Amino acid sequence: MLVFLDFKTTGYEKEDKICAMSVLSADDYFSELINDGKKIIPELSAVHHISNENIKDKSSFLESKSYQFLKELNEDDLIVVHDYDFVFTLLDSYGVQLKTKIIDTKKVTKHIVSDIERFDLQFLRYELQLIEDKEVVYKPLEDVYVLKSLFQYLLQSVSEEEMLNLSFENVLLQKFSFGKYNGRYIEEIVHNDPQYLQWLLTLDTLDTDLRYTIEYYLQG
The missing domain is CATH 3.30.420.10 (Ribonuclease H-like superfamily/Ribonuclease H)
Known part of the structure; x- marks a missing residue:
């Protein structure tokens, strides 16, 4: 069903x-x-x-x-x-x-x-x-x-x-959907404001796909 x-x-x-x-x-x-x-x-x-x-x-x-x-x-x-x-x-x-x-x-x-x-x-x-x-x-x-x-x-x-x-595979996201970089490409922010991304990783409530994406780009 x-x-x-x-x-x-x-x-x-x-x-x-x-x-x-x-x-x-x-x-x-x-x-x-x-x-x-x-x-x-x-x-x-x-x-x-x-x-x-x-x-x-x-x-x-x-x-x-x-x-x-x-x-x-x-x-x-x-x-x-x-x-x-x-x-x-x-x-x-x-x-x-x-x-x-x-x-x-x-x-x-x-x-x-x-x-x-x-x-x-x-x-x-x-x-x-x-x-x-x-x-x-x-x-x-x-x-x-x-x-x-x-x-x-x-x-x-x-x-x-x-x-x-x-449904159970990690997603490499392209854009932010919230915050000061809403609508901006995540890969761009890695170069312009990596400290912001490091701060996001400290949040327990961070979306799992966003966490995966940030870690992917920060690791180069």
């Missing part, structure tokens, strides 16, 4: 929790709001438009339909997510370990559409013109449809088997 999963969280820190989950497969679609007793920070509400009022009467993740769905998945299933590192860390905090095959569309996009500044799902939606159907109006719990559209877009360039492999 091919399944697309999308998660929304209460914040950016490791202590934050799931506040919504969406599931899309050939046979099913459902979205569910979740309340694990962690308040959603305003910065995240501004992104996914889910408020603390929306979740105040909802069940916890371990009592949710979403949790039961994940428990029933097995090695024959193929899960598509956007940013597996994030999803793994998030689910691991609940004691959930996916036993399925995994495709990470964020990682695959980095490999085959490298010359862009950002790889978050909504940016890619418009950058790659993923959904033009006027019936698909943006709602926070329908990002899973954008995820499916991105997966189909990637299939035009690489096979499903190749995506499975690329």
Whole structure:
């Protein structure tokens, strides 16, 4: 079974929790709001438009339909997510370990559409013109449809088997997607400001592909 999963969280820190989950497969679609007793920070509400009022009467993740769905998945299933590192860390905090095959569309996009500044799902939606159907109006719990559209877009360039492999291979990035050098080529900054790159390497939260890229260029 091919399944697309999308998660929304209460914040950016490791202590934050799931506040919504969406599931899309050939046979099913459902979205569910979740309340694990962690308040959603305003910065995240501004992104996914889910408020603390929306979740105040909802069940916890371990009592949710979403949790039961994940428990029933097995090695024959193929899960598509956007940013597996994030999803793994998030689910691991609940004691959930996916036993399925995994495709990470964020990682695959980095490999085959490298010359862009950002790889978050909504940016890619418009950058790659993923959904033009006027019936698909943006709602926070329908990002899973954008995820499916991105997966189909990637299939035009690489096979499903190749995506499975690329999902766990390091990516040599080209540009910064944040900070004072946003949009600039990383290789250029190696020559102009190597101290900045050395400082980035001290950050525990640094993206794994950016860490790999910086170390690659600094080593010459």
